[in-house]
Amino acid sequence: MTSLTSRLKGLWEIDPAAQAISYDGSWWTWGELTTTADDCDEVWRAAGAGQGARIAIVLENRPEFAAAVVAVLASGRCLTTVSPLQPTERMAADLERVQPRILVASPAVWERLSDAGVHTRVGLRVTVRPDGTVTAEGGPPAPRPEVDDAPGTAVEMLTSGTTGPAKRVRLSYRQMESALSSARSYDRRPESERKALPQGVGIVANPVVHIGGLWGVLQAMYDRRRVVLLERFRVQPWVEVIRAYRPKLGSLTPAGIKMVLDANVPAEDLSSLRALNSGTAPLAPELAEQFHDRYGIPVLSVYGATEFCGAVAGWTLDQFREYGRSKRGSVGRAQPGVRLRVVDDAGNELPSGTSGLLQVCTPQAEAGPGAWTPTSDLARIDEDGFLWIEGRADDTIIRGGFKVSPATVAKVLEKHPAVREASVAGRDDARLGQVPVAAVEPAAGHPAPAEDELIRLCRRELLPYEVPVRILVVDVLPRTPSMKVSRVDLLELFDHLDGERDEAAV
Structure with a gap:
């Protein structure tokens, strides 16, 4: 038994009436948390998911999901995280890659997946409700040890994907x-x-x-x-x-x-x-x-x-x-x-x-x-x-053989008093390979800066190849759930605008 597993097993020894997790003004006790964890464990065991089994959870910031995490790691299983914050289409694509034999989610997420037709392609569908009750429907397909088991792995977690597609990283019990x-x-x-x-x-x-x-x-x-x-x-x-x-x-x-x-x-x-x-x-x-x-x-x-x-x-x-x-x-x-x-x-x-x-x-x-x-x-x-x-x-942009640092360009744009924050990304270009583009979020109390004004600022302080070819002024910069600026979504803003221009030209 690992020390992480044994430490989490010790939660069952705490006074069950003591406060554990506060959410939305109310406290979950340690007893409520461990009861929900026990209920999760019982459902998974009945499905044949023992130590090392991968349990996929659409993980929300709620006490019942903290209990589900405890149930996974206290039993030596593998937690495979799925983000509820991504659009339903992206979540469906992620689940296609994961192919979960067991998936845990809230009623609201199951409704989203049902509307997208994804729920029928999942094995055992486990619902954890805000009151901590746990139910299951469907049945897991036959075990696939090479897919369903990850012995020694505590967490399979998606990175934030700020500069490209998110990747899933395996974290072992030893690392944790x-x-x-x-x-x-x-x-x-x-x-x-x-x-x-x-x-x-x-x-x-x-x-x-x-x-x-x-x-x-x-x-x-x-x-x-x-x-x-x-x-x-x-x-x-x-x-x-x-x-x-x-x-x-x-x-x-x-x-x-x-x-x-x-x-x-x-x-x-x-x-x-x-x-x-x-x-x-x-x-x-x-x-x-x-x-x-x-x-x-x-x-x-x-x-x-x-x-x-x-x-x-x-x-x-x-x-x-x-x-x-x-x-x-x-x-x-x-x-x-x-x-x-x-x-x-x-x-x-x-x-x-x-x-x-x-x-x-x-x-x-x-x-x-x-x-x-x-x-x-x-x-x-x-x-x-x-x-x-x-x-x-x-994230270095190679423009016709010249290297452009997005951080250097963003720092210059943020010198403008009307710019609260800037982000720079490399956009594919048929002739130069990539070219820098930027988006800025206006500072409170200032009128939105004009694009040509920002371009002039860059030309004064940057090398010619560092100057962005386009600068968008947006109300709010697109962000990942961890509040980093998402360059993937930033580039989609430019794609969307170009698509609108193409439609208008037809």
Whole structure:
């Protein structure tokens, strides 16, 4: 039995009347959570899904789905996540690839799948309702061990797919345990105090179907900590939770930080916070400084990836106090047990301060301790071990043989006072291979900038081949569920506009 499995099995020993998960103003108890988990387990066992079996779940930010996750991982099965946030057509295509023998979903999702005609192609259809009741219909097809079983795999998770089609990453029980244990190493309390239920609460506003949200729920379950689960991030509900429970540490994506600043949340509402973690997307140092200046709360960047089960580098509060100004823009240092290095295209390690491709050595990676795992991130590491992420190698635009960094172009566009945020992507071009295109979201209180005005700004500050061929001004930039800008959907905006022009020309 793995330590993750045994830790989750220990949830059945907690006082069943104690609070576990808050959702929409009401608390689920540990007893309610484990009862729903037991009901899920009974249905799966009856279908012949034992240890190592893949259980596909259309995973929503709700307590009953947290219970279903506990049921999967406490029994040594494999959780295959399916996003409820994607359009029904994309979900149907994902399920065609997964071919689930057992699929768990809410009544609302089953209705969507039924309308799309997908439900009849699923084996055992398990419904988990908001009150925690579990029912099943249909029957699983004959077992296909090579498809239905994934021994040793804890989670099969889709990446966010911001720069291309999402891919499914397998995370083993060993990786998950290493990541959870690493996070727990920051807890300096004596073991006798750890055995008691913690008094504070965790707050999960990120989608549980992605690593940040799932990590928040699992860490709470692992530590027997109460957790407040939000359906999604919205400023006012998040602030209400901060006011109600007075946590010392919060977590927001860069987009969430912008939303809090734009909403002009009163400083006293956030006065309990001693620091704010920020990950999932690059954090502009100007944005972190603006938040710190307004609220007096340090923003601590975190760097990680789905493939590493979460974070592998970040800031501590002590490091921020000592290095916050001199290491501006860094995502912090390697976490305990993690090593980082930067290499050239041939794999040779580069000296401190030199930009190259980042590699990570961590027990949280699939390759295990001692092996170096390449990333797609361009980075540099200084002589003090601080890491700067400078972009992604795989989103570099090659325009007629010249390399264009989307981050460089976006940074210039965001200098315009009327631009709140910009995103740049490479669009296929028959002559040049790819050309940069951009979309910008206007800043509050400013009239929308004109495209020719933005083009002139780019021509002043960029090389000729870096200037976008087109710039769209949109009300809201398209985002993934984890609030990153989706370049896939951004490019679809241009395709849609071109399609409308073609129709108008006919």
